[in-house]
Amino acid sequence: MNAPLALPIDRLRDRFAYDYIHVTPVTPTIGAEISGIDLRSPVSPEAAADIRKALHDWRVIFFRDQQIDNDQLKAFGRAFGPLTPAHPIAEGLEDHPEIWERSVEEYRARRQRTDTLPPSREPPPDYKGWHIDITFVANPNRYSFLHGVEIPPYGGDTLFTNLIEAYRGLSPAIQQLIDGLQAVHRTSAYDSGGERKPRRDGRATGPFVSLHPLVRIHPETGEKLIFLNPGTTSHIVGLKERESQALLDLLFYEITRPEYQVRFHWQPKSLVVWDNQAVAHAGPIDYAQFDLPRAVRRITVAGELPQGPDGFRSRALEGDLFNVLG
Numbered sequence: 001m002n003a004p005l006a007l008p009i010d011r012l013r014d015r016f017a018y019d020y021i022h023v024t025p026v027t028p029t030i031g032a033e034i035s036g037i038d039l040r041s042p043v044s045p046e047a048a049a050d051i052r053k054a055l056h057d058w059r060v061i062f063f064r065d066q067q068i069d070n071d072q073l074k075a076f077g078r079a080f081g082p083l084t085p086a087h088p089i090a091e092g093l094e095d096h097p098e099i100w101e102r103s104v105e106e107y108r109a110r111r112q113r114t115d116t117l118p119p120s121r122e123p124p125p126d127y128k129g130w131h132i133d134i135t136f137v138a139n140p141n142r143y144s145f146l147h148g149v150e151i152p153p154y155g156g157d158t159l160f161t162n163l164i165e166a167y168r169g170l171s172p173a174i175q176q177l178i179d180g181l182q183a184v185h186r187t188s189a190y191d192s193g194g195e196r197k198p199r200r201d202g203r204a205t206g207p208f209v210s211l212h213p214l215v216r217i218h219p220e221t222g223e224k225l226i227f228l229n230p231g232t233t234s235h236i237v238g239l240k241e242r243e244s245q246a247l248l249d250l251l252f253y254e255i256t257r258p259e260y261q262v263r264f265h266w267q268p269k270s271l272v273v274w275d276n277q278a279v280a281h282a283g284p285i286d287y288a289q290f291d292l293p294r295a296v297r298r299i300t301v302a303g304e305l306p307q308g309p310d311g312f313r314s315r316a317l318e319g320d321l322f323n324v325l326g
């Protein structure tokens with residue numbers, strides 16, 4: 001006899017229904033490889049709709065061997081909405097202000113700093129690199145696109161975890177407790193990059209502080225997710241410090257359970273797209289252990305103000321919204 005299905009059969013069938021792309025799931029809960037599409041050519045609205053569906057079904061999608069240049073990367077991103085500048089604080093490429101190039105040296109320096117800190121009751125500085133992109137602004141980006149430019153033969157993998165599954169896995173009493181809470185997210189020392197330099201576009205470089213619901217309603221699918229950013233959530237509003245920290249620790253444990261995760265091994269020209277409204281990610285996780293060049297380029301599609309189950313909308317406490325490049 002077959003093992004019982006973890007999901008209703010109609011949802012399983014639906015998650016495999018695509019007309020314009022091939023979708024090969026990597027795990028039952030998160031991650032799928034997409035093939036049958038060459039992103040050097042413009043993506044048709046029908047194919048873009050299929051890709052967006054795959055993103056909502058599988059939360060993070062992986063394309064292999066996409067020989068695209070910077071303009072083609074941006075054109076692909078724009079099929080899913082207007083692009084933001086590269087980052088609210090860091091600069092983009094000179095000729096492509098939407099593109100943020102990251103090299104492994106930055107990660108390695110950060111890891112060495114945070115791994116040598118003494119124990120304290122202060123919030124852990126980065127929970128080993130797990131984060132949601134740019135939640136220190138009130139309107140974090142909707143999707144993130146990361147293209148492998150220089151990829152080492154081993155090492156440098158990226159981890160993703162499904163925040164919707166993590167919410168579903170909680171007992172109803174804990175769900176009810178966190179449904180009505182809000183948390184403060186602020187720029188970490190890492191986001192600020194040490195000393196701030198003026199931006200070419202003259203925009204303020206922070207500090208950024210935002211108030212977000214602790215549970216977010218996904219704006220496109222209506223699902224609930226744990227909207228905890230281990231990298232930048234400083235505390236939960238209205239709780240005592242020890243209560244806030246204990247609850248954040250519990251939720252961090254829950255969102256990073258291995259059964260909600262997928263681990264992506266890069267190859268040159270791999271392209272990863274994740275739904276930044278549904279996943280947290282960490283990577284590369286082993287930069288202290290290897291010394292090979294690695295560079296990736298990121299673009300982000302603009303997002304809206306997150307909303308909680310009680311209708312609470314995120315708002316900025318300090319700093320501007322994440323703007324859109326015209």
Ligand SMILES: [Fe+2]
Nearest residue numbers: 131132133281
């Ligand atoms: Fe990130």
